[in-house]
Amino acid sequence: MKKLILTAAILGLTAGVAAAExxxxxxxxxxxxxxxxxxxxxxxxxxxxxxxxxxxxxxxxxxxxxxxxxxxxxxxxxxxxxxxxxxxxxxxxxxxxxxxxxxxxxPAASAYMSMDPNVDLKGGVVAAQTGTIQAAHVAESGATLAEYATLDDTIAAVKNGEADAVFADKDALVPFAGTDGMEFVGEDVPLGKGxxxxxxxxxxxxxxxxxxxxxxxxxxxxxxxxxxxxxxxxxxxxx
Missing domain, CATH: 3.40.190.10 (Periplasmic binding protein-like II)
Structure with a gap:
């Protein structure tokens, strides 16, 4: 009986550990x-x-x-x-x-990117990914916020003329710099706690x-x- 109880206890413990891991x-x-x-x-x-x-x-x-x-x-x-x-x-x-x-x-910098070096970041249309701190910042900045499901969609919106600029994590935007005239514009903006x-x-x-x-x-x-x-x-x- 003791052996059965001990075996059951070991099996229960093993199962719990496996699930937890x-x-x-x-x-x-x-x-x-x-x-x-x-x-x-x-x-x-x-x-x-x-x-x-x-x-x-x-x-x-x-x-x-x-x-x-x-x-x-x-x-x-x-x-x-x-x-x-x-x-x-x-x-x-x-x-x-x-x-x-x-x-x-x-805490990383967020940045704007546009095909127009003279873009109006306060009065224009700025694309940002839905549900991000960048989207919230744009909404509070006075610009018209255009939200998209993915980062790639925000870049495409600028390139096809739906938006004047995109606002996102600067690190995520770096690979797009220099493609089809896309360049960083304005000043970096620190957001979040990391x-x-x-x-x-x-x-x-x-x-x-x-x-x-x-x-x-x-x-x-x-x-x-x-x-x-x-x-x-x-x-x-x-x-």
Whole structure:
């Protein structure tokens, strides 16, 4: 009898540990170099490498799930995945519904890009991705906000004349500079508290694990090395 009870306890513990160690990482897959889909149809980019490393450090088995940006928080809350690691800035508004780890990327500059060096950024039409802090900033700036589902759509809107400029994370806009006359215009705008991993407020143990791993990577310099790999030697890093 004792052996049966012990065996059942071990099996129950093993099952619980296995379940706890499987974490579904939610991302967009359309925001390079943070995250994108490679030629093999797999999630790639800075956040894929970082997420896999954090999971390895904490002994977690992580799988990757892609989701459209405009519903990425609702689908986290409904349980379709366990984290959001998708270039999501930490803001007070988002913190009302979800929790965040400490930042794994410093507060980054947002920037405007246009085909017209003399574009009116206050009175014109400015494209931004739906549900981003950049879209909220444009709406408050006096310009006419044109929202689109993806970053690529915002770029296309400027190139086809639907918008006068695009406003987005500067790092995400860099690959488009010099293409079809697209150039940075105006001044950079700092927004948000940095980029962190989003989690449900109830997942405190998982948050603690990721915070621990991020702290270790900051301390040994490996996080800064990874940032420079994807964003260049002049990228913002942690002191």
């Amino acid at each position: 499987t974490v579904r990482m939610g991302t967009e897959g359309a925001y390079p170099p943070y995250n994108y889909i490679d030629d093999n149809g797999q999630v790639a980019g800075f956040e894929r490498e970082l997420g896999d490393k954090l999971c390895e450090m904490e002994g977690l088995t992580c799988t990757w799930v892609t989701n459209d940006w405009d519903s990425i928080i609702p689908n986290l809350l409904s349980g379709n995945y366990d984290t959001i690691i998708a270039g999501m800035s930490i803001t007070e508004e988002r913190e009302k519904s979800i929790d965040f780890t400490q930042a794994y990327y410093p 980029i962190g991993i989003g989690l449900r407020k109830s997942d405190t143990a998982l948050k603690d694990k990721f915070d621990e791993a991020i702290s270790k990577m900051k301390a040994d310099g490996s996080l800064n090395t990874m940032i420079k790999k994807y964003f260049g030697e002049d990228a913002l890093t942690f002191n």
